[in-house]
Amino acid sequence: MPFLELKSINKSFGKADKSVQVLTDLNLVVEKGEQLAIMGKSGCGKTTLLNILAGIDSPDSGEYYLDGKLIQIKSASEGVRFRRNTVGIVLQQFALINDFTAYENIELGLWESGLSKKDMKTQVSNMLEKLGITELKDKYPPTLSGGEKQRVAIGRALVGNPSLLLADEPTGSLDAGTEQHIISLLSELNKESGATLIIVTHDEEVAQKCNRVFHLEKH
């Protein structure tokens, strides 16, 4: 049994007559710990696919299995519950809370974990160290560079030890040098935690760092 399996997923947007079919009969199998890059032209449905994997959106038809369980998200709150402690998300726009410090932003990933304040502290400190941003922990996002922000965002996504880490063009807003750095960091941390990593990217170099590339075609 693979860790993640999508079976003939269909997804369209809009009303019947003007509907746009985005994903058609999509099948995907990802093994545990695998690092998968999803590539494709802009507008081909990469984000849509990631949303389905994150439980943010649900497919029109088809089945989504994660860790052997059939995932059916019927409401936003079910999605929240599904993501909690299972899925970590890294976005292109970093998605940090501006009036939280770097430390607090990472800690946010543990709020729903039920850990004690002390345990949270050790975990966040460890994560800061792994990311090499311990000295930035009291800084607020607006004072950080793009690469630093993305590290904080990765920290928040990974600190709760999710089994699935989804990254939607995580290097899209970064310059080339930083991009390489972030990608290596992501895959390194991922190897360490044993989580499954799915990165959406349109950058060949980024894709090459991953075990496998999945090309999404436009319909």
Added chain:
Amino acid sequence: MKVVLRITTHNLFKNMRRNLTILLNMILCTFVIFILLQNYHFLRKRHSEYFSSGKTASNYEVAFAVDEDEITYANDKLNLTHMFLVGQKVIEDIESNSNLFVYSFAGNSTRLSGIQNKVDLSPFIEETIVFDESSISNPVLSLNAFEAYHLKISSGRFFTEEDYNLESGQPLPVILGYELSSVFQLGDIIEYKDNEYSDQAVVVGFLEQNSGYVIWNAYYPLDRAILSPFEFPRMFDHSNEYRRIQFIYTKSDDVDVQAVVNNATAKNGFYTLEVSPVDGVQVTETKTISEKNVRIIGFLAVISTIMCLSSLSMILYHRATEDLPSNCIYLCCGIPLWKINISVVLEMIVWIILSLIPTIAISFSIYHAVLVPMWLLIFFAMMITGIALVPVFMVNKKCNLDMFIRERIVF
């Protein structure tokens, strides 16, 4: 719960400038609600129950009578009713006018009542407290009290045995303290009148200057006293009832006493207090501005409540829109929407509590009490806040991760 509290504290302490606006707005809201409730409270009460006016000899008199409900409390500060407190404030304002002297005496503040023996206890007491009597007292004297307390008459006469066996309809003889001799003359009639009672007293004598008496270790000066054989006004059937009579003496003839009183009642939102000249001539104009005032204030309060409500909801709506990305991030991190919403409610409760403080402080400094029931004030503040929060919940409901991820909700 921990998460809810963390979001709440975050909301409370980050972005102080924004929060200050909310707090100020809510303080205003609470204050307006307070005025609204207070005026509503007054409008419901019938004016005749609370006071009436009467007239006597050559000066002005306001009779302020309080009904039985109102007086159960006179000894018990905690139970003072709103109207009573506002009435007190009106009197206070009248008394503080520099063109007037106001003397008042209360029917049940009598002190020398029923002295039966001739023994003067004062020689046995070493220390003497001198009471500063700024208002008129109305001691009831027994026949032998004059002798027992060595009281001396400067003009007129002492009470006689007949004075203690008056037939109904006969005016009550009174002996006045020295200071009152500038206002009254021998033979003057002092009249008391309210809705239920009327009584007359006749001035039969004046005490010497600096008269007074000592009971136990207290010295009671009598220069502003009205001594009588019975309580004035005489109310044989309602002995518990409380009557307060106010005399207003003007320093000069051109002071419009009614205007001063109107001012005080209007300022406090109290009902019209009719002042009658004591010589029996009806006053030219008794305005009902205070009642009108109550209505106008009430109307304005409704308008400003609506304005406060809309501005509060606007601020909160704006804030919720600003916070939308943060809330999306919360959702991303597995924090459900209901926790976010509850933390907003908790936060607002804190603001409500804080916003009550100035109103309570103002009310205390003016009336020494909160005139509007506390629970009512809190209830209304909660209701207003609740309504103002509806748009917030609607915005939060829009918090859509899909939109956020596709960057349609931007920072």
